[in-house]
Amino acid sequence: MDKQDKIDYLRKIDEQYMSWGDTVHYQSRPIIAQSCRGETVIDINQHIYIDTQMWHSSCNFGYRNPEIEQAMNRQMCSLPQVSGDFLHEEKLLLAKQICDAVYERTGLKGRVSFNVGGSMVVEDALKIVRKNTRRNRVASMMGAYHGRSLTVSGLSSSHRYRQYFGECADRAIMYPFAHCSQCYYEKNREDCNDYCARMIAKSLDTDFYGVASDDSNEIGAFFLELCQGRGYTIPPRNFFKKFVPEMQRRGILIVDDEIQIGMYRTGKLFAFEHYEIVPDIITLSKSFTNGLSPLSAVWAREELVSREIFTPGHAHSNFANHSLGTAAALQTWRYMMSRDYESQLPVKSEYYLQGLQRLKMKYPFIHQVDGLGMLFNMTFTDNQGRPWKNAGKRAVTLAQDNDYAYHGEIFRLILNSGGYYNEGLKLAPYLDITIAQIDRTMALLDQVLARLSESGV
Structure with missing residues (x-):
């Protein structure tokens, strides 16, 4: 069985035997994960995902922390x-x-x-x-x-x-x-x-x-x-x-x-x-x-x-x-x-928040960004200033299903939608993230938001 046949076979099992009552099927074609390390998840197609939400903040200290x-x-x-x-x-x-x-x-x-x-x-x-x-x-x-x-x-x-x-x-x-x-x-x-x-x-x-x-x-x-x-x-x-x-x-x-x-x-x-x-x-x-x-x-x-x-x-x-x-x-x-998180994290938090604020200045539909420690949110509004319903869910799909380039490498993003109307994103990067990794996340998120903007409010 070649790789594509295997993937089709696994998708068919999902279609026929899995209960769809869980949160997996918020996405029409959920990731089939194969390995993980630090802030990355690699799927069965060898796509590399940068995880900005770390399994709903379940892996604060990185995947496969040694x-x-x-x-x-x-x-x-x-x-x-x-x-x-x-x-x-x-x-x-x-x-x-x-x-x-x-x-x-x-x-x-x-x-x-x-x-x-x-x-x-x-x-x-x-x-x-x-x-x-x-x-x-x-x-x-x-x-x-x-x-x-x-x-x-x-x-x-x-x-x-x-x-x-x-x-x-x-x-x-x-x-x-x-x-x-x-x-x-x-x-x-x-x-x-x-x-x-x-x-x-x-x-x-x-x-x-x-x-x-x-x-x-x-x-x-x-x-x-x-x-x-x-x-x-x-x-x-x-x-x-x-x-x-x-x-x-x-x-x-x-x-x-x-x-x-x-x-x-x-x-x-x-x-x-x-x-x-x-x-x-x-x-x-x-x-x-x-x-x-x-x-x-x-x-x-x-x-x-x-x-x-x-x-x-x-x-x-x-x-x-x-x-x-x-x-x-x-x-x-x-x-x-x-770890001396209490003194280290404020520096990373401020740097991450500044990156989000620069994106807010670039994209008019970003209404607010906010953060506390390594917990962040970004909310979107439509042309009338109302919550842009389901824009966050749309961004999640765009991030997961498309390739984005950074310094000659190809990545995808794992995002998490949030808000009472799914009108934004909630971000929980792993606590040992580096400044260079934050820069990469912001560059990839910029590309996702550009696609979201092109999709129309």
């Missing part, structure tokens, strides 16, 4: 599998690393438990909330994404995640996020005085608003993505502190979903460090193992998960503590903490 990969290989040769009913060294050392890091940043003591993915660990956080508050109702933000399991779909704001599965009885109360370029209240950021944050706090003022009274409320927790994964939307620095302290004063737990934006993605270990708040519960996944042998974690304050409160059996999944995942996560943590 230090993390070697740790997994060592574990494969010693303790590749073991019952989750047992302890093992990597699991214990990893828990200590996380708890020590949170304590250093907050002064709070806590405990950690593990699971196998983002949605599962959000489910574990929900259990902690219900066990401690005895309340079923929670709040989240419009634009939030916390996962797509049936229960967690009730926290994620997009209606399309729920519309085919009946009524979600536990659907969260949803408040408008500080999405300043598309304000829900149609305010101007320059003079709104954090109107959306004040409205969240105001919803607790009187029982006639249907949420709380002076001595009680219906909300057990507020689930927050501090920078939203939907479009990597970055709110004003004082947004959360306008309502989070009042929520906590009323006994509402703050669950900080760091699954996509933690692990130095925003330039700090945890995104909450930018916003002058201290969460009660923190969830981690994605780059927690740098995308290897998935593992997730939930940290909670000692008072919420002490041995007397969260007793054996409250949370369990057969592979929740698996040894390959804990080994990968422990080495990822050690790798991450051995």
Whole structure:
């Protein structure tokens, strides 16, 4: 079977046997990947893709990071599998690393438990909330994404995640996020005085608003993505502190979903460090193992998960503590903490953002570029200044399906669309990217945007 016959055969299998319910088939002809390294993915046709989104921020430290990969290989040769009913060294050392890091940043003591993915660990956080508050109702933000399991779909704001599965009885109360370029209240950021944050706090003022009274409320927790994964939307620095302290004063737990934006993605270990708040519960996944042998974690304050409160059996999944995942996560943590990311990343972040700003000056349809650490967004508008619906998805296809030249070599780009209308791009390059690699990304992105411009608004 020659190469083209093999590719046709694999496409036919996809057409006939694969469920199309996953995100693979957002693209009509998805990439058939064959190898990866650093920021590049190579497909079965030997096309080289520069990945600007690193598997939705699951590989902050680059594909096939040798230090993390070697740790997994060592574990494969010693303790590749073991019952989750047992302890093992990597699991214990990893828990200590996380708890020590949170304590250093907050002064709070806590405990950690593990699971196998983002949605599962959000489910574990929900259990902690219900066990401690005895309340079923929670709040989240419009634009939030916390996962797509049936229960967690009730926290994620997009209606399309729920519309085919009946009524979600536990659907969260949803408040408008500080999405300043598309304000829900149609305010101007320059003079709104954090109107959306004040409205969240105001919803607790009187029982006639249907949420709380002076001595009680219906909300057990507020689930927050501090920078939203939907479009990597970055709110004003004082947004959360306008309502989070009042929520906590009323006994509402703050669950900080760091699954996509933690692990130095925003330039700090945890995104909450930018916003002058201290969460009660923190969830981690994605780059927690740098995308290897998935593992997730939930940290909670000692008072919420002490041995007397969260007793054996409250949370369990057969592979929740698996040894390959804990080994990968422990080495990822050690790798991450051995780098001086907090002082290095601001320079790269500013350089990357300047590149995006130069593109904004070149293409009138680019409405806004923004960034925090190595988290960036670029939004597009049409000729009337409205969100250019699905322009981001169009750019993703143009980047993936066409060749672009840089210094005599041919590349393609992996982009990720974002925004409430898929009207832009969200970018999460790997944290060890070099200045030269940033220059290459900007040159290739320039060519993609030129094609997008030619396609017509």
